[in-house]
Amino acid sequence: MDEWLIIAALLAGAILGSFLCLVIERFPVDADGRRWLARICHPASACSMCGHRLALRDLVPLLSWVILRGCCRYCHQPISRYPYYLESGTALLLALIAFSCPPPALFAWLTLFSCAVLVLSEIDRRHLLLPDAITLPLLWCGLLFNWQLSPLHLQQAVAGAICGYLSFRGLNEIYLWLRKQDGMGLGDAKFFAALGAWTGWLSLPLIATLAALIGIVVWLVSRLKGQKTIRQPFGPCLSVAGWSLLIAQHGESDWFSFIV
Template identity: 40%
Template sequence: MMWLTEMFALGLIAGSVLNCVIWRLPVMVNRQLAPADTIPQDGLPARFNLFLPRSCCPRCHHTIAFYDNIPLISWVLLRGRCRRCARRISWRYPLVELATALCTEWVAFAWPPGLQALMLALCCWLLIALACIDLEHMLLPDVLTLSLLWLGLLANLQGNIVPLADAVIGAMAGWLALWGVYQVFLLFTGREGLGYGDFKLLAALGAWCGWQALPALLLCASISGLVWMGGLRLAGRIQRAQAFPFGPSLALAGWWFIAAPGVG
């Protein structure tokens, strides 16, 4: 019982950190891609990274006090508004914290206490961050996808989830599978149907699950993506030719195959 409680609390804290990553990392990537002689026009300080400045309101940039930064609780007490500017705080913040805590609790329930469970929890956190960033910005940052890839190979170094050889082949097969789809789609349509971040994400999932799980994982991701896209089109949220992020579907399917023992 103590293990479950500790992991739930750890998940809440991790969710708060992920919210910071989800907001700040795309800004950092966009700044890196901007020409060196341009000044950022995002209204944020010149010195901006994952640690500086301190946590602040995304709208008025007021520094958030520690008592207003308690996962879930502070959002409820503030009624979803900034204490200073009274503007609404996105539902994404409490939802990410709650989702991270629940995913971490799932790992704690399904896997015995130890380093392996912590690595699986970290895997889930990275997948949540990737899904949210891709959903908001159509971006899968290399620092997250490659970290997930190397972490998967490290987790399977002793064959704890799948044999190391299967993990290495899974990483290569994951990359090649979507790269092949990309090339075929480009050949017949002249358009890019996937981003390189999707290749890297599936390669990372292959490093965790092994090559044998990739066909089923990719099938589940494709079906969920099509259902989700179809629902958004029926609701008029996206147009027929509009780009659609595949990362969230990959992340969801990957989480299920990795975190649920006996499934992947």
């Protein structure tokens, strides 16, 4: 194991996490892709309290928050810890991928997948929404990823995308017929289709089972805390299950081998 590779992955993850935080914070609720892209590019980052434009030294991932002790350099008001947590989480994800020892090309694919599901999870947690602007490109990237592996992988990926969408869409139609209301959004069906495109149709039952178990645990914890949630986002549960399975499929480490 190359320790320098892990360190490089941590640094790259922190930088990516800083960008992903911007992407999430500027997400428009109407989920218009062009408007979202425009908001990401403009305006420049500024303090949410005083509106002062942040300099490059204020945007160094992780270090800026620690050096400034969680306060704005200009108005000295407390800064949200959210960017710090997201940057740390992204760094950890990339370090785990690097620890599984994939080839450089595969590392790039897994990093792309990890960033996408991380953004989807956080947006779904905040807005109960999985935007097409990410789920649909993620699906096509999954097909392209498996196409460059082998024709057999591509066949399984296409079947995974179809089965993933139809299974969740069918469950929702049954729930709608029985309860006269949607049980899950179409975003969940599209996201499950994207996971099927990345992992293949044979992995879908395991992903759904793991996601359901994670969802039950989250629901129980929220109930123990006295929280009364009407709707629970399922995207983060699917993300954890799908990410774990994909790393288990393509990583060389034994850490995730118990999943598959």
